[in-house]
Amino acid sequence: MIPRQSYEWKNHRITYVKHPAASPKLKEKIVLIGGWCSAADYWKLNIPFFQQFGEVIELDLIGHYPAEILDYKKKLTLQEFLEAQANAIWESAGEKDITLVGHSTGGMAVLAIAALFPGRIKQVICIAPYVHGPVRGPLKLGILGLRANLGLFFDMGFKLGKSIPKVLNLGFSFGVYDSKEFHSNPEIKSFIEEYYPQFEHLNPRNILMILEMLDRADIRPIVFGNEVPILMLRGEDDPVIPGKDVEELERTTPNVKAIRFAECGHFVHLEKKQAFEKVITDFFISKKQSRLKKSFF
Template identity: 85%
Template sequence: MTAVRQSFTWKNHRITYVKHPAASPKLKEKIVLIGGWCSVAGYWKLNIPFFQEFGEVIELDLIGHYPAEILDHQKKLTLQEFLEAQANAIWECAGTGDITLVGHSTGGMATLAIAALFPGKIKQVISIAPYVHGPVRGPLKLGVMGLRANVGIFFDMGFKLGRNIPKALNLGFSFGVYNSKEFHSKPEIQEFIADYYPQFDHLNPRNALMILEMLDRADIRPIVFGNEVPTLIMRGEDDPVIPGKDVAEIERTTPNVKAVRFAECGHFVHLEKREAAEKVMRDFLTAKKATKKKSFF
């Protein structure tokens, strides 16, 4: 039976989600998965079966990312609105208590901040290569500046043109992983990307740009400082997207953190080192209590 996608509207945002049943009716965990910047429906396809071993899995849009929509592009997006919209979507799809949050990159940022703001509702967090604070670096900064100068249409055009380059999505993943040849040689990755392309083609460039502009101004360090919700942070030692020093600062200042770094791994830990990452997550999810410690894998 195909899972039914449901829709939820909160102020300027339409957000959707899909519920995947637990592997057994006896499993009562509620696990919410949130992707990163430029992720779309189907992003967690390879990981969902693993999480179903622990309970019901809810694949939730990152706001502004297809099928989610930002309804009015004239309103500037703030970090507060971003977190409020994402949090209210979580309550809508998973209830308001004992929730496990799993997020990657921008989704990882959201899970850390929401757990800190609502510790009574969140049981535990798995944050993969989380974005911590701006400014946005590299060529993407041009898109941020263009939106602020009201010439975001040029980013829209460039995004659409870039998306039409043959195997553009492959190039995007290649930039973020440690060993591109090895990554793309895996049959499951080839199948994943082939299935993912049609969904990715629906990504609205203006929505993505609005999120990027918000990230340029964002800083979750004051929010998460001292948060005691049990948290697993996983990141690659060779991540070209998120500076390791940013994540290390969160790891040092947050109680109850288990921090695991993966050697010869880039930004997509859950895809690049899927088996090893699932072993680490299994240990975390089955532990009686998460304690603050650091390890290497």
């Protein structure tokens, strides 16, 4: 078992695990950050693949177990969110030549951090990135409750929801394109069974604070014009992130390679794992060849 390391920055405790590269000759440093409601081991099925390219750092999304927000009384801003996440990246991976990989809220984080610190980030892979608020649907009630100092009711509701049998299955079912096919996959079945204990440790108040921040967030002014190489992946049938939001980033951000996956929802890296790995492999190879060509000339 690889030990999990802990880092504190202001009002946040964040943890990470360093998974060694498949070979000492592989020098990439790859940081993986999950989305809203992710927990430790969220990337378990994908880590062995990324180890073929270098050291893999599985980093908490702030506020998500095992990470903690230490004081609930302080309102979370987008600036604080990005500062905490960025400082955790520097702590775990150093301050240069980093490949960032993020899904959903983690995708939002890696896009913004790369734009703010382009000299430190080699390239970005973002999967179905969250772009801007407001949050819509039933979750908006939790946000309004927190703003009205009624967060305790959301805490109770979240705990009750987690106690429903196979609630994690229901959550994935909502986000994927073909629920039956997804859950019939033996690899996915095993993953969810092993992931459940981590998911159950999520702190309701932390989750709600992140959600309230997302309701006010908008990374478009930050990432506009960012020239760090970006691979942007999303499913054509994503019910979580509006396609028009991601398309706007694709149009306005240089050096973006945008790939859409047919018959795929929000979890590209799980739903279309083989195709996902093929696209990532091609991306790494193309960027390596581009760097070699530049150094040769």
